[in-house]
Amino acid sequence: MTQTTAGRPTNDPAQRKQRAQIKARTLRTDRWWLAPAITFAALASFLVYGLWAIFDKSYFVEPYIAPFSSPCLATSCPEGARFLGLAPFGDWWTLPPGILILGLPAGFRLTCYYYRKGYYRAFWLSPPACAVAEPHKKYTGETRLPLIMQNIHRYFFYGAVLIALVLTWDAVLALRDENGNWGHVGLGTIILWINVVLIWAYTLSCHSCRHITAGRLNHFSKHPLRYKMWTFVSKLNSRHMLLAWLSMYSVMIADLYVRLVAKGIVNFPFA
Amino acid sequence: MGYKAKFRIWRGEGGEGKLEDFVVEVNEGEVVLDVIHRLQATQTPDLAVRWNCKAGKCGSCSMEINGKPRLGCMTRMSTFEEEETITVTPMRTFPVIKDLVTDVSFNYQKAREIPSFTPPEGVKPGEYRMQQIDVERSQEFRKCIECFMCNNVCHVIRDHEENKAAFAGPRFLMRIAELDMHPYDVADRKDSAQEEHGLGYCNITKCCTEVCPEHIKITDNALIPMKERVVDRKYDPLVWLGNKIFKRTGSSGSTPSKTA
Numbered sequence: 001m002t003q004t005t006a007g008r009p010t011n012d013p014a015q016r017k018q019r020a021q022i023k024a025r026t027l028r029t030d031r032w033w034l035a036p037a038i039t040f041a042a043l044a045s046f047l048v049y050g051l052w053a054i055f056d057k058s059y060f061v062e063p064y065i066a067p068f069s070s071p072c073l074a075t076s077c078p079e080g081a082r083f084l085g086l087a088p089f090g091d092w093w094t095l096p097p098g099i100l101i102l103g104l105p106a107g108f109r110l111t112c113y114y115y116r117k118g119y120y121r122a123f124w125l126s127p128p129a130c131a132v133a134e135p136h137k138k139y140t141g142e143t144r145l146p147l148i149m150q151n152i153h154r155y156f157f158y159g160a161v162l163i164a165l166v167l168t169w170d171a172v173l174a175l176r177d178e179n180g181n182w183g184h185v186g187l188g189t190i191i192l193w194i195n196v197v198l199i200w201a202y203t204l205s206c207h208s209c210r211h212i213t214a215g216r217l218n219h220f221s222k223h224p225l226r227y228k229m230w231t232f233v234s235k236l237n238s239r240h241m242l243l244a245w246l247s248m249y250s251v252m253i254a255d256l257y258v259r260l261v262a263k264g265i266v267n268f269p270f271a
Numbered sequence: 272m273g274y275k276a277k278f279r280i281w282r283g284e285g286g287e288g289k290l291e292d293f294v295v296e297v298n299e300g301e302v303v304l305d306v307i308h309r310l311q312a313t314q315t316p317d318l319a320v321r322w323n324c325k326a327g328k329c330g331s332c333s334m335e336i337n338g339k340p341r342l343g344c345m346t347r348m349s350t351f352e353e354e355e356t357i358t359v360t361p362m363r364t365f366p367v368i369k370d371l372v373t374d375v376s377f378n379y380q381k382a383r384e385i386p387s388f389t390p391p392e393g394v395k396p397g398e399y400r401m402q403q404i405d406v407e408r409s410q411e412f413r414k415c416i417e418c419f420m421c422n423n424v425c426h427v428i429r430d431h432e433e434n435k436a437a438f439a440g441p442r443f444l445m446r447i448a449e450l451d452m453h454p455y456d457v458a459d460r461k462d463s464a465q466e467e468h469g470l471g472y473c474n475i476t477k478c479c480t481e482v483c484p485e486h487i488k489i490t491d492n493a494l495i496p497m498k499e500r501v502v503d504r505k506y507d508p509l510v511w512l513g514n515k516i517f518k519r520t521g522s523s524g525s526t527p528s529k530t531a
Contacts, residue, residue, distance in 0.1 A: 018286025019432075020360060020367045027338030027358050113475055113495050120474050127426040130478035131338055131363075139431045143471035151498075151506040207491070211499035218454045221402040237491065 025133045032129035039122035042245070043115075049252055050106075054098045058262035062178035064170075064188045066258040067195065067251050069098040071166045083166060104159035111153040113207045114244045154208035164196070164203050171196045186270050188257060195247075195254040202247035205236035273298045276306065276348065277356040280318070284369045290358065297348050303359065304332050304343035307371075319370040327484055330418030334371050335360045340420040340482045362423040378419050381439045385446055385468070389458035405454045412449040412493060414485040415442065421479035421489060427472045438469035441479035441489050448493040451500060461504040464497055473498070 026032070050068065053059075059069035060081035071083030075091035089100060109115050120126050127134040142150050171192040177184035203209070214230035217223055236243070260266040276297040279290045295310050304322055311318050323329040325344045332343035337351075337358055351357055365373035390399070422440035423429065439447070447468060451460040464470045475498075479489045487493075503510045 017366050019363055019365060019373075020281055020283070020288065021286050022281070022360060022363065027335065027360060029337045029355075029358075030339075116474065117476050120476050126474065127430065127476060127478070130424050130476075130481050131335065131340060131429075134426055134430050136430075139427060139434065139472070141427060141472035141474050143469075147474075148471065151502045154499075154502065154507065207495045208499060211496060215496050216500060216503060218405065218452055220404045220408075227404060240491075 026129075026131055028129070028131060032132055036122040036125075036128050039118045042248075043119060043122065046248055046252060049256070053255055053259070054102060055096055056259055057096070058259045059098070061258065061262035063174050063176045063184065064192065064258045064261060065173075066255045066262075067167055067170070067192075068102075068255045069096070070170050071101060072097045073100050083169075101163065104156065104163050108153075108156035108160040108163075108203075108206075109244075109248070111150050111156055112244065113153070114241045116150060118244075153206075154212065157203070157206050157208045157212075160203045160206075164199050167192075167196045167199055188261060188271060191254045191257050195250040198243065198247040198250045201236060202240070202243040204233060205240045205243050207237060207240070209233055210237050274353050276351075276353070278306065278310070279356055279358045280307075280310070280371070281360040281367075282315075282318070282370050283367065286367050288367070288370075290360075292356075299349075301348050302344055303334075303336055303341075303346040303348065303357070306348065307343060307359070319368070319372045321372045328416055330416035330484075333362055333418040333420050333423065335362060340424045342418060342420075342484050345484060362419070364423040364425075364429045365419075375419050377435060378417070378422060378440070378442065381443045381468075382446070384439070385443055385450075386458050386460075386463075388450060388453065388456055390455050391457045394455065399455050401454050408492070409449040409452045411487055412445050414487055415445070416485060417442070418484060420482045420484070421445075424478045424482045425473075426476070426478065427469075427474075434469070434472060438472045441473070441494060444468060444470055444473065444497060445487070445489050445493040448497040451497065461501050465501045465505060470494070470497060470501060 059066040072081040074093040074097040174189040214226035220227040323331040327345040
């Protein structure tokens with residue numbers, strides 16, 4: 001039986017209603033602000049880079065296409081950059097073609113369960129860290145618009161799978177040289193392949209993917225194949241945060257590298 | 272080697288009170304609860320603290336040590352600098368009875384609001400047949416020692432007392448997930464998780480997981496899977512359409528029976 005040593009607690013229910021009236025926002029003595037500050041800086045730098053990249057026109061140089069602008073689906077795309085040679089959006093689309101597909105990867109990361117934790121803490125301070133009071137007077141969480149829309153994450157997951165397939169195709173095409181001969185491996189090819197592996201790992205480690213494989217079932221024993229998939233995805237899922245950061249930086253580095261090659265800033269023989 | 276440690280401890284009843292300073296002897300291998308007991312024995316015989324097993328398994332000595340929810344019996348003094356002042360306060364989310372002892376009856380109330388395990392009609396205790404892989408997922412949640420530190424640290428009620436009526440807290444949303452994943456539970460828990468127990472309030476900032484002394488992955492293994500199950504029921508048009516076309520009644524596989 002639990003013991004309550006010393007002191008005689010009050011039996012007056014009215015006196016039990018108040019929590020400790022501690023004025024301090026937190027009594028934590030560690031550097032609790034460091035993690036949200038780093039998250040803020042990292043996510044903000046990604047947003048700034050993304051904004052620049054989406055309007056930058058140097059997104060293609062044989063045999064590489066920058067991931068932020070792929071698939072290229074408008075007539076304004078250089079011929080070799082068009083996905084499977086197609087330009088379904090025609091010539092009426094005059095804005096940067098990257099905007100056409102931006103919504104899928106952006107929506108996937110925006111509604112991702114890990115990134116939600118990251119930006120709720122770092123940007124919205126809700127809460128900034130555990131046991132540190134948030135500044136907002138009211139809180140309704142994800143019970144109403146707009147945050148209830150976070151529940152469509154699984155649809156962005158399906159979209160993210162399509163984007164991962166496109167990036168895989170781009171990495172395959174990067175095995176050709178500028179004349180179309182197979183067998184080329186430049187630094188860009190290696191960077192694009194590392195990126196695509198990390199993108200797949202992040203995409204498949206998604207909590208929605210885990211649910212779809214078999215998480216929604218209560219009888220794993222009746223679905224052994226799905227259970228195996230769930231076990232595999234669960235292992236990846238335990239590293240979802242790490243994969244989110246690695247893939248975010250890999251796609252940024254791959255994108256920047258292709259643009260630097262396209263601009264001629266990087267022009268060594270094995271580029 | 273022993274040394275004199277500086278402690279600041281919340282003293283007071285019913286919420287009113289203040290932090291009081293103490294200097295107290297600390298010996299090698301001791302935990303915070305040991306030091307509080309020495310304070311009781313030598314300086315403050317009326318200091319109230321709830322405790323029991325001193326082994327991190329009863330969940331009684333939940334408190335906040337330097338602002339972080341911790342078990343007093345599992346927080347080693349060797350993790351602090353000798354010159355550091357250690358602040359000990361009661362759990363902030365619950366009303367204070369006296370000093371470090373809080374009234375955690377909010378949690379018992381929330382526990383009562385969750386319908387208990389509901390087996391299918393006609394299946395009696397002793398007739399359940401389950402394979403290990405069907406139950407091991409929810410067995411993780413059975414490790415809970417009910418220290419209530421997850422509910423204490425959750426900002427939904429820690430920073431917003433007004434949400435207490437609508438939000439069961441991570442401890443009991445995990446209980447709902449445990450039952451919903453049970454192969455023999457047939458109660459409909461998805462709608463109620465969202466509408467009655469406030470699953471939508473959770474913004475998955477994972478503080479519950481961070482403070483759990485049993486290292487249960489509350490967010491990743493209970494709350495997020497439960498959110499996904501709610502999406503199946505309430506927010507996914509394709510699942511809804513599939514259920515209509517194939518006349519499925521549930522989203523969790525076949526209905527259990529005696530031969531399940």
